[in-house]
Amino acid sequence: MTEKQIIECVPNFSEGRDQAVIDAISEAVRGVSGVRLLDVDPGPSTNRTVYTFVGSPAAIVEAALAAARTAHRLIDMTRHSGSHPRMGALDVCPFIPVCGVTVAECVKVAKEFGRRLAGELDVPVFLYGDAADKGDHRKTMPQIRAGEYESLEKKLQDPQWQPDFGPSAFVPRWGATVTGVRKFLIAYNINLIATKEQAHRIALNLRTQGRGNGEVGRLQNCQAIGWYLEERNMAQISINLTDFDVTPIHVAYEEALKDAAALNVPITGSEIVGLVPLRSLLQAADYYIDREGLFILEEEHKLQLVINRLGLSQLAPFVPKERIIEYCLAEGDPSLRSVGPLGRGSVAALVRGVAARTAAPGGGSVAAAVAALGSALGAMVGQLTYGKRQWEEHDAAMRSAIAPLHRAAFELLPAIDNDTIAFSKYMSASRQSASTASEEALKEAAVAQAAIETVLVPLGVMRSIDAVWPQLAKVAALGNINCRSDVQVGARCLETGAWGAFYNVSINLDNVIDESQRLLFSSEAETLLKKAQDGCRHVLSIVENRIA
Known part of the structure; x- marks a missing residue:
């Protein structure tokens, strides 16, 4: 593709x-x-x-x-x-x-x-x-x-x-x-009830070039100027962040807050001009979540937090689907932008596709889907425990377990399509015509690379499954006991997903030419399968001991 x-x-x-x-x-x-x-x-x-x-x-x-x-x-x-x-x-x-x-x-x-x-x-x-x-x-x-x-x-x-x-x-x-x-430049304005001179004074403190007298400002990759908006009867610090990985939005806002407080002038919010990369807002969300000790899983909720903390809707509503570039380009649910049509579609559509007279989607896609459901069940039980008075002593443990399970569930979804894509690439490369020695060499290289991808996708599924067994065990030991069957189903789904991915690694290894790579992939897959079997047995035994 x-x-x-x-x-x-x-x-x-x-x-x-x-x-x-x-x-x-x-x-x-x-x-x-x-x-x-x-x-x-x-x-x-x-x-x-x-x-x-x-x-x-x-x-x-x-x-x-x-x-x-x-x-x-x-x-x-x-x-x-x-x-x-x-x-x-x-x-x-x-x-x-x-x-x-x-x-x-x-x-x-x-x-x-x-x-x-x-x-x-x-x-x-x-x-x-x-x-x-x-x-x-x-x-x-x-x-x-x-x-x-x-x-x-x-x-x-x-x-x-x-x-x-x-x-x-x-x-x-x-x-x-x-x-x-250029890279994404974020045009960002911070609103103040102040004079133009006060806004510009803060801008000079922040911007990289400072006051232009050899004394640099506090922020790197930052251009800034202060001005007054007559139509809004307010001042603004107008900022261009030319590399938001160096100076993120929330850093500029928090630094401006310090200077405004020193001048006894209030900051009343901020605005983003044009569109903004999603990652820049999630950076801000992570900052406020960590600073305030918050527990937020959903991307939508993280964005709501940032809109509130930065006051992005003070002058006009900040609508994520209209202002975040990835959301503008996404078709359907923007939170599933990295997921292909199989993973984004209905269960019925996936079943219909698997049941059709085609080789793909096949077992690899099903293994990824089952594993995603297993991880999702663990996250669900954790959330049905967290915040409830009768289990509040376990809130900290649930917070640490829910996030990885929730994340893994959505990280597994792209593999539903990626397995099919990898298989299609391999078949396409194998069918290339080659009438000269150079064309044959190109074909062999394409086939070899495609063969490796057919192994890496299911191996990636096994790696994702392996990462969540400790969290699922924690949910099994401390979670809402009324949801024990969901934990048991989740464990079996994860183990089944691991088996399904292992079978796909094994069959696709036959196409990998490099023997050393074959041995490495095979060894890792066998180790991950053993750990999945042990992980499943451990989780099931925890649940059984709780109800014995």
Whole structure:
């Protein structure tokens, strides 16, 4: 199965007040086949609108060009003013790899867009980020945009600032555009009841460059500025987090809280501009769960916690399905985005597929499904124990047991489809035609790799099962005794899943060419099966001793 190629494009246009212009650009994007417009976020004070859309490499370029053509017709930079730094009608147009594409492929996309934009509209275009190749002095947006639109005419006369594409001449109505490739940039605003000066003072303390006098700020990969929103009668610290793994959202928020408290000004919440990666919010959830000693399992509940702690719905409701990029791209239940159609479908559909006259889905998929149910039963019994007064002395033990069982249940679901996919890849590789020696070598390599995948999927199921026996034993020993049959069924399901996965490892080992790999896989599978048998016997004996 070939992974779909998806690139995100987040162009910033210098118009945030004229709804007709904003809508016209939106319609231009929507008019391109193969592209989904995910978000449109205008700002009257900044006089800027951020668009977010996704599509294939070819489609994303066409959509960005369509939006730019519309902006070229409707936006006049000679009349523009706003609180956000800017240098052009289409100020910046970054491309971000989402799935199935590399940074290098996105660089090609950005350069194609820049070349075509300059050629069609006769405007200057600069490259930044991973696409920049004319020196370190023009890698980042602050470097390129320094002086903004007002100094652009003079800047273009400097040999150091010749555009990558298009004319060096100043185009008054347009200005200049910057395009390139970057990681997910999180545009994040923190709301204060304060003055613009107080907000900016905090921003200077936080941002990486500090006050620009050699004294750096506290946060890395952080750009920040303070401004005042007249239409909302409040100040904001406007932050760009250019690497949220280095400086996560919650870190920026908590650091701003410290400075605001020192100035005796209140922070009343925050907002995310455009879309945000799910992982960045789950980072924040883990932080608050750990800090406050909370017990939260479901992804939905973790997101509710973050929305509350960061005040993300103060200015407008934060709707996860509309604001988290993985949710926007997911079909069906977003919490099952990594699960294929078999695992996501109904039990009846899975049974029907297994019962059909086809080799897949087969025993490997069934083994994964049964194991997932076994782990889920353990989590269920734990949750029917936790928080109940008669077993409250075991709350801590249940908290430690439930989370791994719950996690394993959902981690096993993708294997239902992955087993079928691995089998199909092996069969497809085996059927490749090869009329030359080089083609035969390529076929042999593809078959060998596919054979290993058919072993790794069921072996992964066995590893997941092995990890939860201690937790299931804890539930068996301390959990709600009225649910003992559920623990017993869960143990048998996990053991059956291990047996089913073992059988699939064994039969697929015949196709693995490398003898040393065969021996390693076989040894591990036999060890995991023995541990599953012992684990099941141990759990059942615990239950039996409790009711004896």
